[in-house]
Amino acid sequence: MAATSAAAMAIPLLINLLRGAYDLASVTTTHAKLLKLGAASSVASSNHLLVAYCRCGSIALAHHVFDGMLDRNVVSWTALMSGYASAGQPSAVFALLRTMARSGVPPNAFTFSTAASACALLANAGLGRQVHARAEVSGDARDNFVATALVGMYGKACRVGDARAVFDAMPATARSAVSWGSMLSVYAQNALGHDAIQLFTEFRTNGQDMAPNHFMLSSVVNACAGVGRLSIGKCVHGMILRLGHEDNDVIAVALLDMYSKCGCYEYSKMVFDRIKQPSVIPYTSIIVATAKYGLGRTALSLFSEMVDRGVQPISVTLIGVLHACSHSGLVDAGLQLLRSMRSKYSVAPCASHYTCAVDMLGRAGRLEAAFELANEARVEGNDDLMLWSSLLSACRNHKRLDLATMAGEKVSEFSTAMAWEKVSELSQEVAGALVVMSNTYDSAGQADEAAAVRSDMRRRGIRKVPGCSWIEIKDVAYTFYVGEVSPAGERAGEVMLLLDELECKMREKGYKGRLGSDRVFDGYEEDGDERGKGVMVGVHSEMLALGFGLLVIPKGMGIIRVMKNLRMCYDCHEAFKLISAIVEREFVVRDLNRFHHFRMGSCSCNDYW
DNA sequence: ATAGGGTTAG
Numbered sequence: 001m002a003a004t005s006a007a008a009m010a011i012p013l014l015i016n017l018l019r020g021a022y023d024l025a026s027v028t029t030t031h032a033k034l035l036k037l038g039a040a041s042s043v044a045s046s047n048h049l050l051v052a053y054c055r056c057g058s059i060a061l062a063h064h065v066f067d068g069m070l071d072r073n074v075v076s077w078t079a080l081m082s083g084y085a086s087a088g089q090p091s092a093v094f095a096l097l098r099t100m101a102r103s104g105v106p107p108n109a110f111t112f113s114t115a116a117s118a119c120a121l122l123a124n125a126g127l128g129r130q131v132h133a134r135a136e137v138s139g140d141a142r143d144n145f146v147a148t149a150l151v152g153m154y155g156k157a158c159r160v161g162d163a164r165a166v167f168d169a170m171p172a173t174a175r176s177a178v179s180w181g182s183m184l185s186v187y188a189q190n191a192l193g194h195d196a197i198q199l200f201t202e203f204r205t206n207g208q209d210m211a212p213n214h215f216m217l218s219s220v221v222n223a224c225a226g227v228g229r230l231s232i233g234k235c236v237h238g239m240i241l242r243l244g245h246e247d248n249d250v251i252a253v254a255l256l257d258m259y260s261k262c263g264c265y266e267y268s269k270m271v272f273d274r275i276k277q278p279s280v281i282p283y284t285s286i287i288v289a290t291a292k293y294g295l296g297r298t299a300l301s302l303f304s305e306m307v308d309r310g311v312q313p314i315s316v317t318l319i320g321v322l323h324a325c326s327h328s329g330l331v332d333a334g335l336q337l338l339r340s341m342r343s344k345y346s347v348a349p350c351a352s353h354y355t356c357a358v359d360m361l362g363r364a365g366r367l368e369a370a371f372e373l374a375n376e377a378r379v380e381g382n383d384d385l386m387l388w389s390s391l392l393s394a395c396r397n398h399k400r401l402d403l404a405t406m407a408g409e410k411v412s413e414f415s416t417a418m419a420w421e422k423v424s425e426l427s428q429e430v431a432g433a434l435v436v437m438s439n440t441y442d443s444a445g446q447a448d449e450a451a452a453v454r455s456d457m458r459r460r461g462i463r464k465v466p467g468c469s470w471i472e473i474k475d476v477a478y479t480f481y482v483g484e485v486s487p488a489g490e491r492a493g494e495v496m497l498l499l500d501e502l503e504c505k506m507r508e509k510g511y512k513g514r515l516g517s518d519r520v521f522d523g524y525e526e527d528g529d530e531r532g533k534g535v536m537v538g539v540h541s542e543m544l545a546l547g548f549g550l551l552v553i554p555k556g557m558g559i560i561r562v563m564k565n566l567r568m569c570y571d572c573h574e575a576f577k578l579i580s581a582i583v584e585r586e587f588v589v590r591d592l593n594r595f596h597h598f599r600m601g602s603c604s605c606n607d608y609w
Numbered sequence: 610a611t612a613g614g615g616t617t618a619g
Contacts, residue, residue, distance in 0.1 A: 146613080251615080
């Protein structure tokens, strides 16, 4: 009798121990004690055990407990599913869902949100839709957790519209900070930075005075980075400081990345230097930043500092270092790294590393070596395309029609099997390569061949996304397309006059390029005629954005920052250098993959890009 | 007792 009552008193204590257990040893010890007391088999204790095993990452033992249960309720099923989802085995979740349905235990909101997040892990919108439909039927879709999980699920499956529809269907009062954050990250992760920033503004006005949490803040910073909105980014940085989130490492990395993508390497470095024990991710991020600024030596010293501190590099880190070597002409250091990365850092070189190295040799004009390496790489599938198209660009820049033709043929093999009806990263890569091919023929004096490539592109409906450039003025982004001055509004006329005037002064300084009209088909921007009668025919978007910036940003306001969605064009690069000397101002251009800082007639890239 | 967000790449 006495023993039994002692046991009855011990059980709640043991359950409490399970609740706080994060290591396997204490869970198994407690499990043994419960068994001795004969108290391990009730649904409640079994569920506690199951959850505790999952928490310690021991999904096998959790499943063992589950198998031994005579009775299982919805908690047992859901807890095990959740265990599998966090163990990165989403498929097991669906197997359990099916057996659960057969066993007659109805799912609840917990089950649906777990199932939705498993679909998110798989990025499978088809399965996700089924889960969504069943939750609608049961009424659980109205649950805030379920709706939030569905938003995230559609987002991970790239169904941004569906995600927004779920978000919009939630009653405004039901939206938690997590719901807002989830929607925000859907935009940020799907490269819709402008929408993310817009939603953040909405949150601040309609969010019922909820304070943004660190998840939300890192997503907004990420969005600012993506679209280069420095002033908003700085403003969010201010909020981060006020709310005391500056020591959060994820936030720090987001800020670091934002400053680096907005043309402020020094700020990036300051944020990095405040991180106490930088892991591989901050190191990788700062190394990638140095690469964009052509600071190859700095990249190498950061890399060795990292290794000396015992931080193990990962694949992306090495891509960053190679990229830095490439942009700084540190060819031998880069090649050495490529050759030794497997043995020294246990990272096997993949297609991206080879592409970087081929690009590096190509830039340096070592085209034969680049070809050899490309052939040696033997990478497969679509990664191959990047390799050859980067080589093709290098051949064009070094005016090697013979080698360009060989690389061009490799690229063409892809273009035949391509689905052109939808714009993808891949189709853009091929389209870009064909444009380069056409121009290579042109500059080699083979106008007919060049025209053939272009008419072939037209016939097959292959087109590049239009190039555009934007500039942020007082928190508003103004986007320009080739030949269209209209975003400048009532100052359009002044922009045109200013550019004319600058062109005259540039001619006096020996500028041979073309600002507009009969410029060559450079492929980076389409002809302006189909976007309405461009008032400045052929003038590139970066030039229009610069002209507008020169007019509206007074000289004392410092650097003019222009963003472009594609690579900066060679003629514009020359022109920007001259203009920086003529007007005695500094410009930073953020291109598709790096920065150019123009000052006193020259560029930070030293024309090596 | 079971559930929902965030960072590095070309």
